Amino acid sequence: MKAIRLDYGNFMAPRLPGGVEPTELSTLLAPAFESALSVVSAWREQGRLGFLDLPYASDSVARVAELAGRYRESFDDIVVLGIGGSSLGAIALREALLGPFWNQQSAGQRDHFPRLHVLDNPDPHTYRALMNQIDPARTLFNVVSKSGATAETMAQYLVVREHLDEAVGPDHAPSHFLFTTDAANGALRQIGEAEGLAMLPLPDNVGGRFSVLSPVGLLPAAACGADIGALLSGAAEMESRCRGDALDSNPAGTLAALLHHADTGQGRTIHVMMPYADRLRSTALWFQQLWAESLGKTTSHSGEDRPTGPTPLAALGATDQHSLLQLLMEGPADKVVLFIAVDDPGADVPIPRRHSEIDALSYLGGHSLGGLLASEHIATAEALRRAGRPNATIHLPAVDAHALGQLIMLLEIATVLAAPLYGVDPLDQPGVELGKQLTYGLMGREGVPAPEIAEVDPRWVL
Numbered sequence: 260m261k262a263i264r265l266d267y268g269n270f271m272a273p274r275l276p277g278g279v280e281p282t283e284l285s286t287l288l289a290p291a292f293e294s295a296l297s298v299v300s301a302w303r304e305q306g307r308l309g310f311l312d313l314p315y316a317s318d319s320v321a322r323v324a325e326l327a328g329r330y331r332e333s334f335d336d337i338v339v340l341g342i343g344g345s346s347l348g349a350i351a352l353r354e355a356l357l358g359p360f361w362n363q364q365s366a367g368q369r370d371h372f373p374r375l376h377v378l379d380n381p382d383p384h385t386y387r388a389l390m391n392q393i394d395p396a397r398t399l400f401n402v403v404s405k406s407g408a409t410a411e412t413m414a415q416y417l418v419v420r421e422h423l424d425e426a427v428g429p430d431h432a433p434s435h436f437l438f439t440t441d442a443a444n445g446a447l448r449q450i451g452e453a454e455g456l457a458m459l460p461l462p463d464n465v466g467g468r469f470s471v472l473s474p475v476g477l478l479p480a481a482a483c484g485a486d487i488g489a490l491l492s493g494a495a496e497m498e499s500r501c502r503g504d505a506l507d508s509n510p511a512g513t514l515a516a517l518l519h520h521a522d523t524g525q526g527r528t529i530h531v532m533m534p535y536a537d538r539l540r541s542t543a544l545w546f547q548q549l550w551a552e553s554l555g556k557t558t559s560h561s562g563e564d565r566p567t568g569p570t571p572l573a574a575l576g577a578t579d580q581h582s583l584l585q586l587l588m589e590g591p592a593d594k595v596v597l598f599i600a601v602d603d604p605g606a607d608v609p610i611p612r613r614h615s616e617i618d619a620l621s622y623l624g625g626h627s628l629g630g631l632l633a634s635e636h637i638a639t640a641e642a643l644r645r646a647g648r649p650n651a652t653i654h655l656p657a658v659d660a661h662a663l664g665q666l667i668m669l670l671e672i673a674t675v676l677a678a679p680l681y682g683v684d685p686l687d688q689p690g691v692e693l694g695k696q697l698t699y700g701l702m703g704r705e706g707v708p709a710p711e712i713a714e715v716d717p718r719w720v721l
């Protein structure tokens with residue numbers, strides 16, 4: 260199986276005008292990485308980084324495979340109810356491993372595996388549109404919530420449960436639910452245990468945005484026929500590759516050190532992830548959450564609280580060459596671009612030779628759509644380099660389960676290694692708490708006072 264490669268040549272001087280000097284790698288970035296690695300190693304020893312063990316969790320994987328086999332026989336549709344780290348991984352795996360139009364394909368084209376839907380946002384229009392499309396008697400609802408308390412997910416569960424009780428009857432409804440939640444705590448666990456529902460436990464030390472390789476992402480992917488064995492073996496290979504304490508052989512360490520240096524040393528605070536493959540668009544969105552929620556925090560600096568963290572931005576090549584590229588080339592020098600390129604695009608489409616008399620078309624004939632996309636990535640990376648804009652490329656041998664497992668683990672480890680560099684804890688998200696409490700108050704949750712929302716001066720409303 261082939262390994263993914265990180266090419267960061269376009270970060271480095273003299274190739275990149277004004278880039279990182281090779282000596283800076285050894286004198287600045289390597290020592291910073293070494294101290295970050297010692298913090299991360301201590302976290303690992305304390306049992307905080309459960310995601311690193313997921314590729315080896317064979318009992319949990321066996322249970323996932325067993326349930327997935329059962330569900331694929333009994334259901335035509337699987338609907339995940341979850342949000343944030345409890346939905347973005349499943350969406351990324353669906354798009355990368357099942358392909359762009361999975362749900363529109365006929366049962367035969369899908370090899371009779373179920374369709375896979377994700378309801379994350381509690382938007383009533385999306386909810387109704389989906390419910391109008393599916394047969395509740397042939398649908399499994401996988402309710403995914405680590406805390407078992409998230410308002411959006413709990414509300415969707417209540418609505419769906421009522422609907423199922425009416426549609427298939429309260430006796431049959433329970434067999435249409437699978438709860439993926441904390442092994443011991445939370446309202447979902449309480450309901451699931453009281454009603455004898457099927458449940459998949461989440462390890463205590465795996466938080467939402469690091470949970471894609473747990474039952475959170477694995478169950479829906481496996482039920483739809485994705486090769487979760489290859490996904491996990493790719494992840495295991497990357498996990499072992501990133502144990503090394505030498506910066507120049509540790510791809511996650513190199514990525515973390517370069518991106519942190521670009522942000523705090525060069526003012527390049529915006530980190531764009533731009534895959535050149537539609538199937539990886541949702542992986543970029545998954546990374547956006549991982550990088551933002553893990554690193555955007557208050558840190559303490561000389562006894563003073565300071566905001567810190569990069570701003571991730573998900574993009575897509577070549578589509579965003581016609582949207583963001585102008586800004587990336589000539590706008591403020593506050594961005595770096597992390598491309599993802601695919602060596603083997605799989606089933607390619609040849610471009611026929613027609614209109615040899617028209618220059619704007621004739622050069623395309625004899626190439627392929629995959630070849631065009633690959634050339635566009637090379638050209639864009641080079642154009643950015645010539646403009647002095649740092650960029651790196653993660654090369655995937657192919658968009659398959661093994662490569663995706665490597666990529667996911669690479670980005671997760673880079674995130675926890677970046678955290679000590681920023682001086683933050685990657686596993687918490689204290690900044691989202693106030694908004695949650697205010698929502699509870701507005702929705703009348705027991706014990707939470709109705710909040711006073713600061714009045715807006717009518718002059719400022721048009």
Ligand code: PA5
Nearest residue numbers: 343344345404405406409467468
């Ligand atoms: O990454 C995270 O921790 C969050 O994005 C959570 O996944 C999200 O808030 C949903 O939480 P829960 O899984 O508890 O419903």
